[in-house]
Amino acid sequence: MDLIQTIIIAIVEGLTEFLPVSSTGHMIITQNLLGVQQGDPFVHAFTFIIQFGAILSVVCLYWKHFFQMRNEQEFQDKMQFYWRLIIGVLPAVVIGLAAKKSGLLDWLLDSVLVVAIMLVVGGIFMLFCDRIFNKGSEYNKVTVKRAFIIGCWQCLSVIPGTSRSMATIVGGMQQKLTRKNAAEFSFFLAVPTMAGATLLDLLDMFKEGTSWATSNNIMLLIVGCVIAFVVAMLAMKWFVGFLTKYGFKFFGWYRIVIGAIILILLLTGHSLSMVD
Template identity: 90%
Template sequence: MTLIQTIIIAIVEGLTEFLPVSSTGHMIITQNLLGVQQGDPFVHAFTFIIQFGAILSVVCLYWKHFFQMRNYEEFVDKMKFYGLLIVGVLPAVVIGLAAKKSGLLDWLLDSVVVVAAMLVIGGVFMLFCDRIFNKGSENNQVDWKRAFLIGCWQCLSVIPGTSRSMATIVGGMQQKLTRKRAAEFSFFLAVPTMAGATLLDLIDMFKEGTTWATSNNIMLLIVGCVIAFVVAMLAMKWFVGFLTKYGFRAFGWYRIIIGAVILLMLATGHSLVMVD
């Protein structure tokens, strides 16, 4: 990977991490368009690690929600909050580890066809999900049951192109949370989820040796994380307001158009590689 490729991919990641359009799917498509070699262990790890850079923007923007403990009552609330995140992330840990151990995850990450198909399928679903699930109840708080079930919805995101953001927000709406509350819990749940995925990738990379840890690759990881962090922070502020006011339909149409164009290109024998 070159520095220019890294910057472009990181911008795409930051823009799409919190949008229900699949940041992983967009990075895979972008890597193909830029001619980045697929199947390379460093490229796979880079895809997950810079997502963690974007996720750190949640901790920055919601700093008080994560760490402010001025008295005993707030301390108890924070312990419950952390407990809800643990419960919510457990299903993804089980499914994610199984997919990674079986080699299914690496295969999915190399499949542009899977990404494009899931963009279309998810897009069609999003055209109707507001009508189906947007029935917030008076109890608009995340409890233990809701956290676990939202975590189960998050497992769908193991398939690139599905979108972790879409799965968890829709899961929250299915549990009668408002769009805003569901989106915020989706942001919070992303922190332990992506932290775990990043840690596993780093462990796997070190197990296979340290030949990848060149000064150039480390520099690319740092640059990618910083850019993704800054861009994601800006995108997240905009997304909450847009989703609360307009819902999912615009994102649904976007997914359908992008996915359909890619499937059409592949079906007609056209290469996605635009830059050699």
């Protein structure tokens, strides 16, 4: 990977991390379009690590939810908040570790076909999910039970192209949360989920040696994380308002169109790469 490829991929990650269109899927597609070598351990790690850069924007934008404890009541509220996040992330930890240990995750990350299929399938579902689940109430809050069930929905995102954001927001709506509350809990749950995925990838990379830790690769990771952080913060602010007002249909049609174009290209024997 070079600097230009890194900047483009990081912008794509920042724009799509909190949208229900699959940021991992879009990065895989972008990497193929740019001719980035697939199957490279550093490329796999880069895909996860810059997502954590985007996730840090949640902590910055919602820092009061994470850290403000001015009195005993707020301290108790924060402890309950953290407990719900722990419960919510447990299903993804179990499924994610199993997928990684089996080699399934690495195989999925190299498959553009899987991404295209899941973009279309998820897009079709999103055309109807507002009708199915749009019964949320402001009085319904995220309980421990709801957090766990939303966490189970999040496990679907182990398949690139599904979208962690879509899975968790739909899971929240299925649990009778409003779109806004479901989206915000999706943001919060992303923090421990992506922190864990990033840490796991870094540990795996160090176990295989430190030959990857060249000054160039470290610079690319830093640049990617910073750009993803800034772009994600802007995208997140826009997304909450858009989703609350318009729902999922726009994103559903977008997914279907993009996925269908990729499927047609693949099935007709065309390469996605724009680089010879």
